[in-house]
Amino acid sequence: MELKGKLAVVTGAGNGIGLGLAKRFAAEGARVVVSDISPELTERAAAAVGGPARAVDVGKAKDLHDFIAWVEADVGPIDLYCANPAIFSGPEGGNFQTTEETWELSWQVNVMSHIRAAKQLVPLMMARGxxxxxxxxxxxxxxxxxSAVAYTVTKHAGLGFAEWLVINYGDKGIKVSCLCPTAVxxxxxQFDPATTMGANIGLVQTPEEVADITVKGLAAERFLILPNPAVGGSFRKKAEDYDAWLQRSITRMKDFRPPSPFV
Ligand SMILES: NC(=O)c1ccc[n+]([C@@H]2O[C@H](COP(=O)([O-])OP(=O)(O)OC[C@H]3O[C@@H](n4cnc5c(N)ncnc54)[C@H](O)[C@@H]3O)[C@@H](O)[C@H]2O)c1
Incomplete structure (x- = not known):
């Protein structure tokens, strides 16, 4: 996708990767609508990017629907919709200690917000090609x-939905890319070397580096955008021999894992 002249919406654009994407898309010549759950961060992003802005909690179905309807009616037809924010639970406080509330929030923000945005936008996008x-x-x-269990499970679900979306609507003009960073x-x-995670994390990238790789991935219309190239190799090895990958992961996880609540 060529970004110049397109209308892009970036949710969770108040900080981090979302802010990096919004700034970079604007620099590429897109008109960018920024949004964040925080009104203050939404305003900050709008000032940085120069586009229209409105705060929204993407985890709330009606608020998300009204936000998308507002963009379509008052700003213009959305060419690129970025479902960006997520609930990150853990790892240090997560796993089987994850509460029902965190599970529910993770499903709403990490999965349902992607599904609801697509359900609303796909018919509109299809009608315009x-x-x-x-x-x-x-x-x-x-x-x-x-990563903690709720994060891991809902991110896998997000990938499942993205595959489903492109397989069912790819022949009707709907394109999908999944940005899959490691550490940003x-x-x-965030990656304090004093923590178990920080000491073992490896490559840490900046939002600007991730935005640069994303723009290239969108230009090539690649389904998977992998800022850390090592991820592609690991994914391939996992598919080639799932059991060997599981065994390697059991050993490797000892370097990362906080103490189990069961021992
Ligand atoms: N930072 C990393 O190391 C890393 C690695 C892999 C994947 N990711 C993914 O990148 C995405 C962005 O992460 P980040 O590190 O830039 O996070 P961040 O915390 O720096 O920024 C996220 C922004 O989203 C906003 N937000 C949170 N909940 C929201 C909601 N319900 N509705 C709307 N906005 C909301 C926050 O206010 C914040 O401004 C997430 O999906 C995350 O899982 C991040």
């Missing part, structure tokens, strides 16, 4: 790693 969805997932959608420095102390 096509449209594009960029789903920010994670390497955790492809390869189960040190979006907040202070």
């Amino acid at each position: 096509g449209g594009y969805f960029l789903q920010t997932l994670s390497a955790a959608a492809l390869i189960t790693g040190p 420095q979006t907040r202070d102390n």
